[in-house]
Amino acid sequence: MKNNILISYSSKSGATKEAAIEIKNILDKEYSCESNVIDANDFNKKTNIAQYNIIIIGSGIRMGRWYGSGNKLLNFFNKNPNEKKKFAIFICSGRIGKASKDNDKETYNLYYNKYIEQKVSQFPNINPIITKKAFGGIKYKKGELLYNLLDKEEIQKWARNIGNLIK
Numbered sequence: 001m002k003n004n005i006l007i008s009y010s011s012k013s014g015a016t017k018e019a020a021i022e023i024k025n026i027l028d029k030e031y032s033c034e035s036n037v038i039d040a041n042d043f044n045k046k047t048n049i050a051q052y053n054i055i056i057i058g059s060g061i062r063m064g065r066w067y068g069s070g071n072k073l074l075n076f077f078n079k080n081p082n083e084k085k086k087f088a089i090f091i092c093s094g095r096i097g098k099a100s101k102d103n104d105k106e107t108y109n110l111y112y113n114k115y116i117e118q119k120v121s122q123f124p125n126i127n128p129i130i131t132k133k134a135f136g137g138i139k140y141k142k143g144e145l146l147y148n149l150l151d152k153e154e155i156q157k158w159a160r161n162i163g164n165l166i167k
């Protein structure tokens, strides 16, 4: 069966959107999937979710939180469980990026748990979650780039991990 994938991003500084597009490129080109990338803000009753067997939900993190549009998707799929759908969840976070760069495993684990594990545990009907991942982020201040800690190779690796899990 061909895998039809919905990849939803919630992004303000662009990292999560960039990751979503990279994930689509790998899954479609290397694993013959058909993926649609959407802005979570555009997710609504008209979105034809029946066509998708895999749902990938990504959000940026600001002030320690997922963006509202990312929460909207988590809430929707939690309230409308469907055993036939598999999920993959990811975030892009400045703190995760910095901890990875510094090879600071303790800080990495702290924020991984906060932004992914604890968060996802609040949505028990989103199931099965086949994989979860935290990437670094991008930050601008007054229009100037402060840092870009989004690792493209890491995104490609995770996309291949998903591709292999759904083969």
Ligand SMILES: Cc1cc2nc3c(=O)[nH]c(=O)nc-3n(C[C@H](O)[C@H](O)[C@H](O)COP(=O)(O)O)c2cc1C
Binding pocket: 010, 011, 012, 013, 014, 015, 016, 017, 059, 060, 061, 062, 063, 064, 065, 092, 093, 094, 095, 096, 136, 137, 138, 139, 140
């Ligand atoms: C106002 C503001 C608040 C932020 N707060 C956090 C935070 O609490 N924790 C964190 O890890 N990163 C934080 N960041 C960094 C973001 O995680 C980073 O910009 C990431 O790329 C956001 O995803 P996006 O680019 O898809 O919007 C913050 C960035 C901004 C601009």
